[in-house]
Amino acid sequence: MSDLIVKEEFEVKFAKPASFYNIENRNIPNKYQDDEIKCKEKLEIEEEPIAFTEEKYICSQSGKAFPHNSTPVKQQRTHTGEKPYQYNQFDNAFSWEETLINNQRKNTREKPYQCSQCNKTFSHKHVHIDHQRTHNRGKPYKCNQCDKIFSANSNLIMHQRIHTGEKPYQCIQCDKAFSMISNLRRHMRIHTGEKPYQCCQCDKTFSQSSALVSHHRTHTGEKIYKCSQCDKVFSSNGYLKTHQRKHTGEKSYQCNQCDKELSTNSSLIIHQRIHTGEKPYQCSQCDKSFSQNIHLVDHLRTHTREKPYQCSHCDKAFSRENTLTVHQRTHTSEKPYQCTQCGKAFLTNSNLIKHQRIHTGEKPYQCRQCDKTFSQNSTLLNHERTHTGDKPYQCSHCGKAFSYRHVLIKHQRKHTGEKPYQCKQCSKAFSENGTLINHERTHTGEKPYQCNQCNMAFSENGILMNHKRTHTREKPYKCKHCDKAFSTNCNLIIHQRMHTGEKPYQCRQCDKAFSHRDVLIKHLKKHTGEKPYKCNHCNKAFSENGTIINHE
Template sequence: MATRAAPHLKQDGGENGQGRDATRTHRCGVCDKVFSCKSKLNRHMRAHTGEMPYECGECGKRCTQLINLKTHMRSHTGDNPHACGTCLKVFMSASRLNIHMRIHTGEKPYMCDKCGRQFRQHNSLKIHMKTHTSDKPYRCDKCGKQCRQLGSLREHMRTHTDERPYRCERCDKRFRQASTLRVHKRTHSDEILPVAISTDPKAVRTRVDVKAPCSTLDHHRVSDMSLTNMATGAGSHLKQGEGEDGQDFPCTHKCSYCDKELRSKSELNRHLRTHTGERPYRCVECGKRFSRQFHLKTHMRTHTGENPYKCEHCNKGFSQSGVLKTHMLTHTGENPYRCEECSKQFTTLSSLKSHVRTHTGEKPYRCEECSRQFTTLSDLKRHMRTHTGEKPYTCEACCKQFSDLGNLKRHIRTHTGEKPYKCEECSRRFSELGHLKKHMRTHTGKKPHKCEECSRQFRELGSLKKHIRTHTGDKPYERE
């Protein structure tokens, strides 16, 4: 019977030609992979033939194995029988729990022999290896798009067929992917599990706020929104499939909203928050919320005053390594980003992009209160404080409050007497960069402000404004 089962089955006999020896193996005729029993070989062959004989009666999803279908059915019933003993997060299958446990242990047993990167799952390593080969074996017959994984191709095909198998029970809205439905369901619930952060700079840690309004949530709901889930991005937005013997593997890391492809499931989860607006990490000092734990840790340094990144040249401290790198360019004089319009150079790409808008006139950020528009998001945020009256920055010396951090830093120098900006020509020092720039014009003779009436030029904008009044006759400070 075994030899007549199918033409693609190859059998290897045991030692000494024994007929039904326990060492008999079953070899795949397509890829030569060897299995210990015929049933495993039959399941494996479906990976080549694409056969999926088990169909879900709820959503129509098809599976290659019965155990995969049973596990999938729990996504409809809500049954999560496997619980993590560390964080109480629950899972539909034992294999997912085993993989999750590596988050707590830090175990990453699978290493890439090309770049040394390590992974918690074997299939994550397989997917990663394709980034070295650029192999995309799955091709769409409609538009020719190629995908690294079969699951990615199947989800892509729904953009052509407009198939939407996942339905919201609250509003009847339908979606192409289960992950999109999960994100959508949050629009029907306002409950978020807050996260608190210790202010101790030596041990910034996360903990679940037990005073949060979670008493109405059932055990599964609390576990789904547990800190581990938020911190690692485990599973909530990921499109996953299951392999042989019930093992799980990530099928795709594509965004359900904009089709952007991400390299890992953690990157996908972080990216999805740009669409959902979810900010699960909250500062206990000021209540500000963040989409990433790393951003919260960095923000906490504004409260603790910690500046772990020191400049080798001037010993100035910074809360972020990226800010230190940008600062270092002020010592080297390097300005790698150049404007094609006016040839002005900048130390950062973001500064160049903001500058280019002065040429294009683009102001993409709009105030909802007064409709005023701004070239940068930071300018809009500062402007919004003129409506709210918010002044979050306080001077510790005199308790004066400011709406802008830069204004506070300049003010503090009136107490310390610090003048960090030095003229290279005459060694005169200034407390503000703008004052140094104005002073430098006395050496260069540059007069950038020109009168449109008589073409007279001035070093400072204030001088030009005074001059213009000689043409207009305006006397704004005349006594009544």
């Protein structure tokens, strides 16, 4: 059969034989609607042409022809940008009636499509159709690589990207790519700071709807996800799944750089930033950046000085909820995190992880300048300052600057005389927690640090490190003035005072100053008259140990 040409006000040309085309929706005059013309059957054409009553409508911009006058109007709006349909609630304009209707349904929550099997309702027809397949078990879309089946073609396409590694959605700000557009949108909120989901009870905002849902349960106290093994309940399914991996020991997420296995995908992403150095969360006030959003949130409170979390036992307030939780354990003496190898228990999970690296020898944090590795990120940061010479922490009393915050805090206690750490057995107080721990071992006799060469044990790790150098004869601390080297840092500091003339130890009674603390202690005995060293033979007493040795 020759190609069919239909003429009225316009011509329609078929590039294929007319028998190929389905005419079920055509408006055909009655004389052609006999028994031989049926839906999806081949059409037999008589010699007389079929007359269409439709008029031809042409787009003035692109020259395209359309069978209905509404179609070129819609087409032209793509050229002109005209959006005649306005929705007052958001002052948004829409170029299509359908878009307006869909947006109105979104905000009025109208759901005209109802499932005949479970009475669920939907705003959009295509969502309704996808849902019905879940009842009919109709999953016609099958992956050709792993035989998984899906109820919607779009779900199959997204799934196949797992196999192909395709990531078609790219961030224009940092070039990161994603397999799903929804993941790109979530990621973009890191850059924009957008948090469109607001809690109706406390006005907190969130970048993800799931985070808002989980947060809302902190107000209601609702915990709907229950562990089948230990009866613990959780406010989100994600928390439950993470918890259940403690029972199963499952660690299904593996780092491709160091082969470490982690129990959650989010933990893997955070871990990989150790290797990449990526810090996507940037402070808008001081340009500092962080690898985790929670660290940015904590940091922002250093600018606002906000401390929303208050202890119910002692009225102390904290900027972080987990800091409050850890603090409250000092009142309850709870230590929920226990090492499976040696039985030690810890207040926080992070302290347990740090401790476990003593057993495993793991050092995941590497310096980019000298390739040294460290078991803790804070130790790496402190080490990096030896390269940069950075001293960001300054004392407000004397102007001294320090590389480390904890050193500044310790230093400031010299000015204030504060000793917040008290021994429970003898009521002695100390300015540092580490000094208290070391002191408590004089009561318990505990010596947890053992030399692997001679089996000597020590109460402090620092003493063990110094001891080990007696085996290796290593002297890593070098004087920058005279090339002398020392096995301990404290000996280097004392030695350097010979060059600088620094005398930091001052007598409060006569204003004399000394370069060594032990010399100050000896001097103070002149004022007090104290003579603690007594001769066993003649009962003479001396203020210094060296004097009694010479006497005896």
